[in-house]
Amino acid sequence: MDLAYGPEHNNFRREVEDFLAEHKGRWPTRHSSRAEVLAWQRLLIAHGYAARTIPREYGGFGAAPDILKSRIIAEAFTAANAPGPLAGQGISMLAPTLLELGTEEQKRQWIAPTLAGEVVWCQGYSEPGAGSDLASLRTAATEDGDDFVINGQKIWTSTAAQADMIFALIRTEPDAPKHAGISYLIFSMKTPGIEVRPLVTMTGQAEFNEVFFTDVRVPKSQIVGARGEGWQVANATLKHERGMLGDPNAAEQRLAAIIDLMREETIGGERLIDNPLFLDRLMRLQGEVLAMKFNGLRLLTAALAKEPSGLASLIVKLRGCELNHQLAALAIDALGELGVLYDGSPHLRAHGIWQHRYMFDLGLIIGGGTAQVQKNIISERALGMPREPKPAPERVGA
Amino acid sequence: MDFALSADQTMMQASLAGVLARVSPLDRVRVFAAGSEPLARDAWGAMVDLGIPGLLIGEVHGGLGLTLLDAALVAETLGAHVAPAPFLASAVLAPIALSRAGSPAQQDAWLPRLASGEIVAAVAIHEAVAGARDGAGVCVEGGKLSGTTLFALDAIGADILIVADTAGGLNLVEAAAPGVERVSLTTIDRTRRVAEVRFDAVPAERLPGDALPALRDAAWVILAADMLGASSTIIEKAVAYAKERRQFGRVIGSFQAVKHLCAEMAAQLEPCRALVWYAAYADAAAPGEAPLMAAHAKALLSDVSRFVARTSTEVHGGMGFTDLLGLHFWFKRVGLSRQLFGGPEFARRAAARAQGLAAA
Numbered sequence: 193m194d195l196a197y198g199p200e201h202n203n204f205r206r207e208v209e210d211f212l213a214e215h216k217g218r219w220p221t222r223h224s225s226r227a228e229v230l231a232w233q234r235l236l237i238a239h240g241y242a243a244r245t246i247p248r249e250y251g252g253f254g255a256a257p258d259i260l261k262s263r264i265i266a267e268a269f270t271a272a273n274a275p276g277p278l279a280g281q282g283i284s285m286l287a288p289t290l291l292e293l294g295t296e297e298q299k300r301q302w303i304a305p306t307l308a309g310e311v312v313w314c315q316g317y318s319e320p321g322a323g324s325d326l327a328s329l330r331t332a333a334t335e336d337g338d339d340f341v342i343n344g345q346k347i348w349t350s351t352a353a354q355a356d357m358i359f360a361l362i363r364t365e366p367d368a369p370k371h372a373g374i375s376y377l378i379f380s381m382k383t384p385g386i387e388v389r390p391l392v393t394m395t396g397q398a399e400f401n402e403v404f405f406t407d408v409r410v411p412k413s414q415i416v417g418a419r420g421e422g423w424q425v426a427n428a429t430l431k432h433e434r435g436m437l438g439d440p441n442a443a444e445q446r447l448a449a450i451i452d453l454m455r456e457e458t459i460g461g462e463r464l465i466d467n468p469l470f471l472d473r474l475m476r477l478q479g480e481v482l483a484m485k486f487n488g489l490r491l492l493t494a495a496l497a498k499e500p501s502g503l504a505s506l507i508v509k510l511r512g513c514e515l516n517h518q519l520a521a522l523a524i525d526a527l528g529e530l531g532v533l534y535d536g537s538p539h540l541r542a543h544g545i546w547q548h549r550y551m552f553d554l555g556l557i558i559g560g561g562t563a564q565v566q567k568n569i570i571s572e573r574a575l576g577m578p579r580e581p582k583p584a585p586e587r588v589g590a
Numbered sequence: 591m592d593f594a595l596s597a598d599q600t601m602m603q604a605s606l607a608g609v610l611a612r613v614s615p616l617d618r619v620r621v622f623a624a625g626s627e628p629l630a631r632d633a634w635g636a637m638v639d640l641g642i643p644g645l646l647i648g649e650v651h652g653g654l655g656l657t658l659l660d661a662a663l664v665a666e667t668l669g670a671h672v673a674p675a676p677f678l679a680s681a682v683l684a685p686i687a688l689s690r691a692g693s694p695a696q697q698d699a700w701l702p703r704l705a706s707g708e709i710v711a712a713v714a715i716h717e718a719v720a721g722a723r724d725g726a727g728v729c730v731e732g733g734k735l736s737g738t739t740l741f742a743l744d745a746i747g748a749d750i751l752i753v754a755d756t757a758g759g760l761n762l763v764e765a766a767a768p769g770v771e772r773v774s775l776t777t778i779d780r781t782r783r784v785a786e787v788r789f790d791a792v793p794a795e796r797l798p799g800d801a802l803p804a805l806r807d808a809a810w811v812i813l814a815a816d817m818l819g820a821s822s823t824i825i826e827k828a829v830a831y832a833k834e835r836r837q838f839g840r841v842i843g844s845f846q847a848v849k850h851l852c853a854e855m856a857a858q859l860e861p862c863r864a865l866v867w868y869a870a871y872a873d874a875a876a877p878g879e880a881p882l883m884a885a886h887a888k889a890l891l892s893d894v895s896r897f898v899a900r901t902s903t904e905v906h907g908g909m910g911f912t913d914l915l916g917l918h919f920w921f922k923r924v925g926l927s928r929q930l931f932g933g934p935e936f937a938r939r940a941a942a943r944a945q946g947l948a949a950a
Contacts, residue, residue: 193659193871194592201591260591451947465947468939474947475938476893479865479886486864489593496591504864507857567853568846575829575852578844 195489201260208268211239219275233278233309241265242277243307246291251304259495270441280351282306282313286359286378293417293425302357302378314381316346316360316403317426324565327371327423331405332363335412340364340377342385342408348559352388352401355381365420376422379410395551396535443481443512446519446549450474453542454526464526473522480515484508503574510566513557520550593867595663602640603663609636610671616916622674623780623919628747629710630674637675637707644705646685651701653685658808662815662870669819669927672781672919676710676744678812683743683805684711687752691760691799700750700762712748712765714787716741718758719806720932727756728789733796735761735789741930745772745785753787753794758802761794768792779926781919807880810888810937811869813927817895818859818866820923825855827917828902835907842905851905855898862887862894885941889934895924 197205220229236242237253244262246252255261269276277283287306290299305311322329331344342362352358358381365373381388385408390398417425454464454474464470487504494501523546524531533540534547557563571577595603614633622630637643645661647653654660661682668677684704688697703709717726717739728737739753745765753761763770769790777784829852832843842848869883899921903910910917928934942948 193594193596193867195871195875197591471942471948472935472938475886475889475941478941479890479938480861482868482883482886483861483865483890486593486868487861489868490864492591493593497594503856503860507860510857511861564846564850567850567857570853570857571849575856577829577833577849577852578841580844580846581840
């Protein structure tokens with residue numbers, strides 16, 4: 193056990209820190225124009241702080257994978273409170289998928305503009321009748337010459353209103369068993385027959401959308417991977433998503449924000465942090481945040497050694513999302529009545545983020561594989577417990 | 591950047607586990623628990639053969655010169671086997687007290703004998719760490735100890751005692767000295783011996799330095815590691831039982847209600863492993879963080895282990911509740927470790943103080 197990084201990586205950290213200090217004037221803020229945001233992204237790619245390991249021919253920086261350097265970049269940006277690279281489902285999910293499974297033409301056409309933030313993507317997976325049991329999806333394509341004609345509905349589609357393109361799971365083989373009848377298609381959101389309706393959630397905001405397809409015509413050539421193998425293609429993508437939800441750095445930042453809040457805020461002259469009951473809850477959560485942070489170091493070590501991380505990685509989504517939710521709950525409780533103010537109310541604290549997070553995080557506990565699905569995965573893959581006996585196989589398209 | 595156990599550490603855990611399976615199986619633990627032998631000489635003898643009493647003692651004094659992380663790995667294995675052994679007092683706390691607070695002469699006199707297993711030490715620091723109860727407290731007057739201390743670890747079978755006094759000093763006395771009276775305290779956990787020790791003007795050697803904060807942190811880390819090992823075994827037993835026990839025509843481990851209890855136990859315990867590793871590693875590698883990490887390790891393992899112990903008992907159904915199965919030995923092991931040297935609320939207050947969030 194040795195947590196030192198060594199001279200090469202210590203130098204690298206200084207390089208990143210120097211870069212951030214030198215370019216501080218160009219950091220985009222909430223008020224920056226889209227052009228300024230994209231310029232920052234281009235600068236980050238040019239220095240290897242975004243799209244670091246994606247080959248240059250596809251618009252990335254082309255560095256050899258170095259997990260430690262990637263981590264150092266993330267740590268340095270967090271420590272400097274600097275705006276990080278663009279995120280979003282195109283960059284985090286579609287680009288890696290195309291890189292792994294796309295045709296040469298697809299890679300050349302889509303990866304570079306996606307990384308640059310010029311093309312925004314949304315993900316069309318879930319349907320009203322296909323949530324945890326995603327493979328039962330029914331949005332289907334019929335063949336017409338060289339085209340598919342798509343009819344159906346997707347839900348939980350974030351950024352659908354802003355997206356230029358969608359990557360979607362569509363049932364193209366109605367007679368195949370449910371997992372084998374799906375293809376992974378990419379197409380423009382401007383294609384005639386697509387309607388986007390905002391989906392307002394319990395937070396009062398429309399963080400998601402419903403997307404309706406009526407006779408949407410897509411060339412068959414826009415499949416990624418083989419026809420009928422969309423399930424495998426999507427699984428290659430989902431592993432990128434599970435890693436993102438429950439990021440321990442996010443919990444650490446959230447904890448620090450709550451400590452600041454509890455030191456500054458007073459009720460009847462007493463600082464929130466001086467209330468022993470809230471202090472005890474805070475310390476309990478800090479212990480869990482630290483445990484998840486060090487669990488992250490175990491995962492990092494396993495990744496460096498190219499070893500499987502088993503249970504330590506299978507619990508991250510379940511525990512990480514729950515922990516974030518409990519942190520938001522503590523902030524609300526410690527604020528007392530002020531904790532329920534919302535939507536720009538007078539006396540609102542921290543722009544109302546704690547109530548918003550408390551509600552939105554419940555969505556994250558459910559989304560991306562519910563807590564119960566996670567527990568099935570943990571008990572079956574890590575503990576070797578038997579699967580629930582299954583009913584006879586269904587044919588979804590029939 | 592390497593946050594994993596070394597091959598040596600993994601091997602040491604495996605060889606200790608093999609030895610314990612042989613010399614300290616559950617049937618042997620039952621005999622120790624039911625009787626009054628002060629020390630399980632057979633298990634301790636096997637640990638002496640592995641060099642475990644000298645784990646933290648420098649090579650110059652005949653020890654192995656290893657770190658608190660290695661000690662935590664031993665404790666984890668002991669907890670996993672509910673092994674009766676005076677490890678925490680004799681192999682961890684006494685060596686730390688002597689190395690950090692003892693004079694060179696005291697170190698030369700006592701450390702080699704501890705390392706070789708020739709003598710066993712007990713440590714009585716409960717009042718100094720967790721506060722005095724029922725009028726307990728030991729005073730020094732003219733080099734002599736008087737008073738009472740509670741929850742002295744492994745005192746019944748010990749040859750020497752290291753005792754904290756009310757002024758925060760550490761004192762060494764011989765257990766057989768006139769005026770020392772040891773009274774066994776019966777706890778729920780019969781796999782470890784704790785005692786009340788009464789002193790009536792007993793001549794003592796003062797350790798000139800200060801080691802109390804280090805002793806508290808080490809005790810918390812080792813108890814957390816013991817709970818980690820015990821809880822891991824508890825989960826393994828629940829999973830194994832659920833895969834075997836049939837009801838309603840199926841193994842109960844195929845019911846999601848049971849699977850999810852097991853998954854929840856595993857999901858809560860697994861991050862604790864990394865926290866215990868880090869807290870133990872910090873003792874040598876990041877001493878500034880050690881008090882905070884030790885407090886968090888003790889607090890979180892106490893809470894998670896209690897949850898794991900009660901949940902596993904439920905997964906075992908009626909059998910978990912019986913003496914026959916023996917699951918209760920693990921249940922009670924974590925029960926004692928949780929309370930010893932302050933429960934989770936106490937440790938969390940210490941965590942807040944360690945970072946200036948509460949007044950000292």
